[in-house]
Amino acid sequence: MSIPLVTCxxxxxxxxxxxxxxxxxxxxxxxxxxxxxxxxxxxxQSFAPxxxxxxxxxxxxxxxxxxxxxxxxxxxDACGRFLCALCDCELDGQHICPSCLETGKRKGKIKxxxxxxxxxxxxxxxxxxxxxxxxFGACLTIFTSPIAIYLVVRNWNTPGSIVRRTKIxxxxxxxxxxxxxxxxxxxxxxxxxxxxRHAHLH
Numbered sequence: 001m002s003i004p005l006v007t008c009x010x011x012x013x014x015x016x017x018x019x020x021x022x023x024x025x026x027x028x029x030x031x032x033x034x035x036x037x038x039x040x041x042x043x044x045q046s047f048a049p050x051x052x053x054x055x056x057x058x059x060x061x062x063x064x065x066x067x068x069x070x071x072x073x074x075x076x077d078a079c080g081r082f083l084c085a086l087c088d089c090e091l092d093g094q095h096i097c098p099s100c101l102e103t104g105k106r107k108g109k110i111k112x113x114x115x116x117x118x119x120x121x122x123x124x125x126x127x128x129x130x131x132x133x134x135x136f137g138a139c140l141t142i143f144t145s146p147i148a149i150y151l152v153v154r155n156w157n158t159p160g161s162i163v164r165r166t167k168i169x170x171x172x173x174x175x176x177x178x179x180x181x182x183x184x185x186x187x188x189x190x191x192x193x194x195x196x197r198h199a200h201l202h
Contacts, residue, residue, distance in 0.1 A: 006037060038080075065097070076100055120155035121169035124148045128176040142184050145177035152177075 006015045013030025015037060025034040062072040064084035072082035078100035089096045096104070127148035131140045152170045 008033065008035065010035075078104070117159060119160065120151050120158060121160055121167070121173070124151040124155075124173035125169045125176075127151070128173045128180065132176070132180060141180045145180040145184075148173050148177040 006020070007013060008015060008028040008030055010033045011028065011031040013028060016029065019026040019028075019035075020037050022036065025036050027033065028035055062082045064070045064072045064087055065081035066087050067084050070084040070086065073085050074088060074095050075082055076097040077094040078096050081097050081099075083095065083097050087097055089098060089101050091101070125148070127144045131144045132138055152174050156167070156170060
């Protein structure tokens with residue numbers, strides 16, 4: 001199978017394969033114009049002698065990258081490969097090929113395929129409550145309570161559990177953390193403001 005001719009858009013000179021899919025610009029061998037040529041890997045796909053695909057397409061139609069004998073219906077939104085109806089994986093309004101879907105799942109690039117998430121609401125509630133109910137941890141609430149409030153503010157709109165649930169843990173974390181900080185403020189006020197000055201001297 002011969003490789004289709006790719007020509008320069010300015011001088012129509014044929015372009016060699018060493019200027020395809022480069023990270024930067026390359027000069028045209030005919031006119032010297034800087035250009036960038038991106039071609040699908042299917043352009044270089046070779047077939048065994050005598051092997052032909054099933055002729056079910058018109059000459060003007062494109063073929064699927066994974067099934068050359070089938071008509072392409074749309075390109076992959078991630079890599080641009082042409083896909084037939086069998087290879088089209090629709091996800092959140094995007095059309096993705098099986099290879100990009102698997103790569104995105106493996107590398108965690110497709111958020112809709114997440115199978116676990118950090119439960120910031122549970123973490124904030126734990127920081128607000130757990131130190132307060134332990135003997136030695138009560139002293140740490142002056143540090144953990146602000147952290148709990150920060151987690152709530154920072155992650156209020158962050159996607160939570162994959163299983164949908166309410167914001168109640170965030171709300172409780174803010175309430176308990178705020179009450180704890182208020183307690184620390186009142187304690188400091190009683191010690192340093194209301195306690196008579198001579199009590200500090202003795």
